[in-house]
Structures are given as structure tokens and as C-alpha cells.
Amino acid sequence: MSDVQLRASGITKRFQGVTALAEVTVEVERGSIHGVVGPNGAGKSTLLNIMSGFVPPTEGTVELEGRDITRLTPQRRVPLGMTRTFQNLRLFGGLTVRQNVLLGQHSHARTGFASLWPVPTAKERQLRQEADAALETFGLTELSRRRAETLPYGLQKQLEMARAVAARPSLLLMDEPAAGMTAQERRALVPRIRQLRDEGVTVVVVEHDMDLISQMCDVVTVLNFGRMLIEGPPDVALASDDVRTAYLGG
Amino acid sequence: MDAYTEAVVIKVGIAILLALGYWVTVATGKYSFGHAAFMSIGAYTASILTLKFDLPLELAMLVGGLAGAVIGAFIGWIALRLSMLYLAIITFAFAEIVRILLDGWDYVGGATGLFGMTGTTVELVAVCIAVVVVYLFFLSRSRKGLSYEAIREDEQAARACGLGVTRISVEAFAVSAAITGVAGALSAHETLIITPNLFGAPQSLLIILFVVLGGVQYFWGAIVGAVVLTMLPIWFDFLEDYYQITYGLMFVLLMILRPQGIVGRGTDRRINLGSLRELATSRRGGGGDE
Numbered sequence: 001m002s003d004v005q006l007r008a009s010g011i012t013k014r015f016q017g018v019t020a021l022a023e024v025t026v027e028v029e030r031g032s033i034h035g036v037v038g039p040n041g042a043g044k045s046t047l048l049n050i051m052s053g054f055v056p057p058t059e060g061t062v063e064l065e066g067r068d069i070t071r072l073t074p075q076r077r078v079p080l081g082m083t084r085t086f087q088n089l090r091l092f093g094g095l096t097v098r099q100n101v102l103l104g105q106h107s108h109a110r111t112g113f114a115s116l117w118p119v120p121t122a123k124e125r126q127l128r129q130e131a132d133a134a135l136e137t138f139g140l141t142e143l144s145r146r147r148a149e150t151l152p153y154g155l156q157k158q159l160e161m162a163r164a165v166a167a168r169p170s171l172l173l174m175d176e177p178a179a180g181m182t183a184q185e186r187r188a189l190v191p192r193i194r195q196l197r198d199e200g201v202t203v204v205v206v207e208h209d210m211d212l213i214s215q216m217c218d219v220v221t222v223l224n225f226g227r228m229l230i231e232g233p234p235d236v237a238l239a240s241d242d243v244r245t246a247y248l249g250g
Numbered sequence: 251m252d253a254y255t256e257a258v259v260i261k262v263g264i265a266i267l268l269a270l271g272y273w274v275t276v277a278t279g280k281y282s283f284g285h286a287a288f289m290s291i292g293a294y295t296a297s298i299l300t301l302k303f304d305l306p307l308e309l310a311m312l313v314g315g316l317a318g319a320v321i322g323a324f325i326g327w328i329a330l331r332l333s334m335l336y337l338a339i340i341t342f343a344f345a346e347i348v349r350i351l352l353d354g355w356d357y358v359g360g361a362t363g364l365f366g367m368t369g370t371t372v373e374l375v376a377v378c379i380a381v382v383v384v385y386l387f388f389l390s391r392s393r394k395g396l397s398y399e400a401i402r403e404d405e406q407a408a409r410a411c412g413l414g415v416t417r418i419s420v421e422a423f424a425v426s427a428a429i430t431g432v433a434g435a436l437s438a439h440e441t442l443i444i445t446p447n448l449f450g451a452p453q454s455l456l457i458i459l460f461v462v463l464g465g466v467q468y469f470w471g472a473i474v475g476a477v478v479l480t481m482l483p484i485w486f487d488f489l490e491d492y493y494q495i496t497y498g499l500m501f502v503l504l505m506i507l508r509p510q511g512i513v514g515r516g517t518d519r520r521i522n523l524g525s526l527r528e529l530a531t532s533r534r535g536g537g538g539d540e
Contacts, residue, residue: 052410054406054409054410073409074409074410075408075409075410075411075412075413075414075415078411078412079412083410083411083412084410086406086407086410090404090406090407090410091404091407092399092400092403092404092407092408093403093404095396095399095400095403099396099399102393102396103396103397103400103408103411103413104411106393106397106411106412107411107412109393110393111393112394113394115392115393115394116385116388116392116394117388118388118391163411164410167412
């Protein structure tokens with residue numbers, strides 16, 4: 001039996017008369033890596049923005065674990081286990097690498113006036129250990145005191161992932177994680193995302209790089225001009241005639 | 251301490267409180283253009299309580315701060331969801347409305363204001379500053395302080411991390427208004443007389459300048475800005491009529507040399523003489539000189 005963790009049903013999004021998405025339905029299985037692909041302007045990022053709450057849909061609903069979250073703000077989705085990364089990195093550039101990761105834990109930490117008390121609680125100490133472990137995993141320990149904006153681009157991408165993972169998500173939405181990365185960094189990305197899945201995180205990934213998608217995804221949704229073309233395992237979906245036509249024209 | 255020195259110390263102390271109060275909202279990247287309104291709310295609330303209800307200043311001052319916080323939270327809740335421009339307009343308009351209302355309110359003396367308030371001492375001001383400094387010291391080392399910085403850096407990223415941006419900004423704005431209200435109460439009980447016009451746009455601007463001059467990054471920058479700007483008229487007294495021009499020129503120079511303020515990290519840690527050269531070069535280049 002299927003175990004759907006995230007369901008976006010009948011999603012339509014119109015921007016001032018232009019239809020970016022038309023009645024798209026995507027079901028994300030728990031524990032899968034779900035790719036969303038399509039040519040430029042297909043509506044991939046819009047779909048991700050709707051799933052994460054940054055853009056409201058014109059029509060349709062988003063459900064997480066069976067609960068309707070369509071009207072929840074992005075920050076209220078984080079405690080429910082949903083985090084995201086951005087296509088054009090959104091780090092806290094003036095803050096240190098470690099501070100960025102600590103901010104990822106916001107929904108688990110005490111942040112009220114009581115947090116001003118200088119002696120950390122047992123929970124806070126544990127969170128700090130987790131933050132250090134996340135820095136270690138993403139190879140950022142040595143750089144933890146550097147300001148985020150001073151890191152090279154590839155490492156900034158790593159930091160954004162580390163920050164998202166620090167939120168202990170059950171569902172991670174990634175918008176073009178490989179964009180701007182070197183070939184070497186791209187190769188390192190696949191095992192990293194797979195490892196996340198193996199640790200129990202469901203991943204939705206919007207990506208241009210077809211090789212990457214076919215290497216790591218369990219399921220792929222192909223969008224074209226805001227409509228869903230096909231959904232299925234990458235070897236089947238990406239080989240279909242409709243998809244070839246959409247990418248190659250004609 | 252002679253009376254003159256005491257007056258100067260209290261004046262500087264109140265300026266420091268105003269600057270620290272304003273810094274709290276600036277820490278979240280939100281600039282108010284009408285903070286003098288919270289100063290007047292604190293000043294009038296405390297003055298009414300001490301003059302008409304014989305409350306001790308210490309208590310009246312706290313109520314003044316509380317009044318500032320409540321009204322600050324309300325204004326913040328309306329304005330902080332909006333862009334910087336709307337925040338500027340709403341806070342500016344709010345300060346004007348408060349000023350006009352006080353001007354027409356006979357109970358507090360209308361345009362002639364209230365007079366006869368006393369009681370502000372160096373010790374009381376020092377205690378208030380100490381409390382605020384201790385608060386800000388711990389704030390800037392806490393997750394709460396970190397969430398302020400995150401909002402200042404990037405609101406969208408903050409939302410993606412689960413930060414309730416509006417709630418946190420409103421809270422910071424209310425704390426800021428509370429400290430400003432207390433400073434207003436202390437100021438009223440030092441100057442003996444308050445009128446609505448004391449809390450107009452120039453006062454709001456002065457509070458902004460304390461923080462911008464000192465630097466927004468660390469709270470002690472605000473202290474430096476407040477001390478320097480309050481002492482300047484005294485130090486530069488000998489300039490007489492040329493004082494205002496010198497004052498203006500100093501600001502222009504500072505914004506070129508150290509746009510991040512006296513304290514704080516910019517793109518370059520050193521005092522940036524290069525930017526003056528760049529300015530001169532681009533002028534020559536742009537002017538099309540042969």
C-alpha cells in the first residue's frame with residue numbers, strides 16, 4: 001500500500017493572467033527521492049514554492065501527512081517536518097557558518113526570553129552537538145567561524161543543506177541543489193541526498209540536470225508549460241516520447 | 251558633581267538609553283522614523299502619574315515604558331508586515347498624530363505642555379542603562395538575538411528556518427518602544443517641562459542618527475553614537491553659527507569613510523580612505539575631463 005507523505009492536489013497557479021501551473025497533482029511517497037523536472041518555465045520552482053508555502057496556489061490543496069496545510073505560512077510548516085533550500089542560495093551571509101546551522105534548529109530550540117539565560121539547558125547542549133555534527137557531515141567544521149558570505153559557492157550550497165538538515169526534517173524540498181556546482185561537487189551530491197533518504201528523510205528535488213535526476217530519484221514528475229506530462233520511475237518517465245518532444249522540440 | 255556636569259551626564263545617559271532602545275528594533279533590520287512618539291508616550295504617562303497622582307518616578311517611569319511597549323506592539327503589528335517604505339511612512343505619521351493629539355489635549359496642557367516634573371538623578375539613569383546593557387549583552391549571545399540578526403539578514407531565509415518573522419519583529423519593536431518610553435519619562439523629569447513639540451521629527455531623526463553614526467551591528471555602537479552626538483554641541487560650542495554646517499559635513503564624511511558607523515564591521519575593517527579616492531576618480535572620469 002502506498003504511503004503518501006505530501007500530496008499537492010489540483011494545483012493551479014496564475015500570475016496576472018499567465019498560468020504557471022494547471023491542475024497539477026503530485027503525490028510524494030514517504031522515504032522516496034521524488035524529482036520534478038521540465039524545461040525552463042515549466043513551473044517546477046513554482047510548484048516547490050507552493051509546496052513550501054512561499055507562494056499560495058490559485059486553486060488546489062497541499063496536504064502533509066493527511067493534514068491540509070495549504071494556508072499555513074512557511075514558518076509553520078517547519079515544525080511539521082518540512083524544510084527547503086533555494087535555487088539562488090538564501091544564507092544569512094553576515095552570520096557565521098555555525099550560526100546559520102543553529103538557525104536551522106529554530107523550531108526545536110527555546111527562543112523565548114528564557115533563552116537569554118546564559119547557562120544552556122540539556123536540550124540546548126544537545127542541539128549544539130547536533131549542529132556541530134551537521135557541520136562535520138557537510139565538511140564545514142573548519143569553517144564554522146567564517147562568515148557564510150565568504151565561502152566559495154559550492155560550500156555555500158553545502159551550508160544551506162546543512163542548515164536545512166539541522167531542522168530535523170521528515171521532508172526536504174530542494175530547488176536545483178546542483179546549480180552552480182562543479183562536476184566534482186555534483187558527483188558528491190548524489191550519495192549525500194541518498195544518505196538523507198536512507199536516514200528517513202523524504203526528498204523532493206527540482207533539478208535541470210537529467211543525469212543527476214536519473215541517478216538519484218525513485219520517482220520523477222515531468223512538467224511542461226505548467227502541466228504534468230508524466231510521472232513514474234526515471235528510466236520510464238524520461239524515456240517517454242512526450243518528454244523527448246518537450247525537451248527537444250518538434 | 252556640580253550641577254552642570256550632572257546635567258550633562260544625565261543628558262548623555264538619556265541619549266544612551268534612547269540609542270539602545272532604538273538599536274533593539276534596528277537589530278531586526280526595522281527602522282522606525284517616529285520613535286520620538288514612544289518617548290513622548292513615556293514622558294507624558296510618567297508626568298501625569300507623578301504630577302497628578304503623586305506616584306514615585308521609578309514606578310511612573312516603568313508604567314511609561316509599559317505604555318510605550320503596548321502602543322509599540324500595536325503599531326508594530328500594523329506596520330512591520332509591510333515594506334521598509336511603508337514602515338517609515340506609518341511610524342512617521344504615527345509620531346505626528348501623537349504630537350497633534352497631545353497638542354489638543356487640555357488635560358496635559360495642550361501646546362504649553364506639562365511642567366514641574368523633577369526627580370531624575372544620575373543614579374537612576376545609570377541603573378536604567380545598566381539594566382538595558384545587561385539585557386542586550388545576554389540578548390546578543392542568545393538564540394533570540396540570533397533570530398533578530400537572521401531577520402535583518404534575510405526574511406525569506408528566516409521563514410524557511412521556521413522563524414515567525416512578524417512576531418519576532420513586533421516583540422523587538424515593543425521592547426524598543428518600552429526602553430524609549432522609559433528614556434522619555436527620565437527626560438521629562440530632568441527638563442522640568444515637556445511640550446508636544448519636543449517630540450517632533452527632529453527628535454526622531456536624532457535617535458536614528460545616534461544608531462547610524464555609532465553603527466548598527468553591535469549595541470555598543472549605539473552607545474558610542476549617542477555619546478558623540480550629545481557631546482558634539484558642547485565640544486563644538488566655540489564654532490557658534492558654523493556649528494550646524496560642521497555637523498552636517500561630519501556626517502557626509504562619515505558616510506563616505508565608514509558607512510557602517512563608528513563601531514562595526516563593514517566590507518573593510520580599516521577606515522576607508524580608498525573610497526574617497528574612488529569618489530575623486532569617478533568624478534574625474536564621469537566629468538569627461540580631457
